[in-house]
Amino acid sequence: MDFQPTADQRALQQGVRDLLARRFDREALRAAVDAGGTLDRGLWRALGDAGFFALRLPEAEGGVGLGLPEAVLLFEEAGRALLPGPLVDTHLAAGVVKGAADGEVVVTAPYGSLVAHLADADVVRHPHEGATPIRSVDPLTPLHRLPGPTPHPYPREGVLLTAAEQVGTAARTLALAVQHACERVQFGQPVGGFQAVKHLCAQMFVRVETARTAVYAAAVTGTSVECAAAKLLADEAAVRNARDCLQVCGGMGFAWEADVHLHLKRAWVRAGRGPSKAETEEELAAALLGGTV
Template sequence: MDFRLTEDQRALRRGVRELLARRFDREALREAVAEPCVDRGLWRELGDAGFFALCLPEAEGGVGLGLPEAVLVFEEAGRVLLPGPLVATHRAAGSVPGAAEGAVVVTSVDEGLVPWLDEADVVLGDVGGAVPVRSVDPLTPLHRVPTTVERLPAADGVLLLAAEQVGSARATTDMAVSYARQREQFGQVIGGFQAVKHLCAGMLVRVELARAAVWAAAVTGDPVEIAGAKLLADDAAVRNARDCLQVHGGMGFTWEADVHLHLKRAWVRAELGMTAARAEETVAAGL
């Protein structure tokens, strides 16, 4: 099986990266942190670009691509910490009018949590008794709902969350390497110190392992492989953000740095779609 990207897939990833660089740069990220909301203009641009209708058949007005292409797109969204209920709106493209075009914001109940409930036009699932909870991530407002029935998470939604985690893990790896090449201590750049080299190397190993698992699961669609990919992606996103903080030292803990935002988003995503406990049980049952 050949997991190398085709030219069309590379072009798709490049196009999404360019769109996000133009519409959601660091300044826009900081504005979103100050005042969390769904940027309706950007949401419509994503719809026009086919972000939400990517897996919808062409006969239904979609792009007609598959899960392998979707994970590439969501990896780019995770890399820049794009806010909003992206996965829920993407999954609703074929069933909720306006979702595919980005005209409607859709959210859903996920492991007893509802992201962006106040901003959503459509909510999938029972949100009776929903109460706001303080989210560790300033870019992901949350509500909690009382739940007594456990529903199996949608496999494609789990994988798209994992893809976002991979994008975040890649971003923190790049941030750590860039800082290690610039920051000087004791008369030399800290990237020359063995301990820092080991941290950065470990980050790269984790992100590439998680990416390979996510891409492979996107091709096979196997629920057990998707659960394993989510486990690896959650681990890579959280641990890479922590190691990136370590490389940055005291600077990494300041509000001006973006490292903490990746760590906080990684913590929240790890509780959505499929928690580690559920993923471990799924993998164990498969073995």
């Protein structure tokens, strides 16, 4: 079975990458950091116009009529760009909440005892009373804590799309590490020529490709077990690649002006969305022991 994207799928992915390069470049990213993660409504509507939120809606309902395999490609690009906002929740609400599909309405939803971008949201699905703001490790993801965990499980599609965002972060930090390794010169040669740095970059590449393959495969099969496995691999790839990127970049990587720490912090926040690592491992173990994998 061939899990490689088709030419049309690659064109779709490239179109979103080009859109984000125009509308959310590094200057816009840093402006969003300074603004505390406040959403750019113009960009949100541009995503709606591009079909980002309505991608999986049938054409008869005003959508694009595509599926999860195409959606994970778009969310991978969003993760690569560190695009802020409740993208997954708004995408899942298209066709259910009026205005979500075209980007006119921002939708968020609790996961566990946390809800992101509450102040920016027009609609909160499964709302709880008594949410209090807390300091988020990610300056682009403002958080509120709920008095208790939401009884609504995070949907399988949400788990997979979050995993796709994590793959985007893992791929971006790999690119940053390789770029630095090629440009930074020590002892008369690029630091990428040293074996230890080569090994770090090679390990980062393997994590990206392993996680990406798992996400693409789960998008085709759509099973709960494969989505859970993809999320585990993608979380590990995003967090460990960001840490290894810091190692490759050295002191420069730890500077506030560098973007590596933003990817690491977002990866931490995303890893806490949906079932915990322990819960996911238990689900996979039960499936393996029960012979359903």
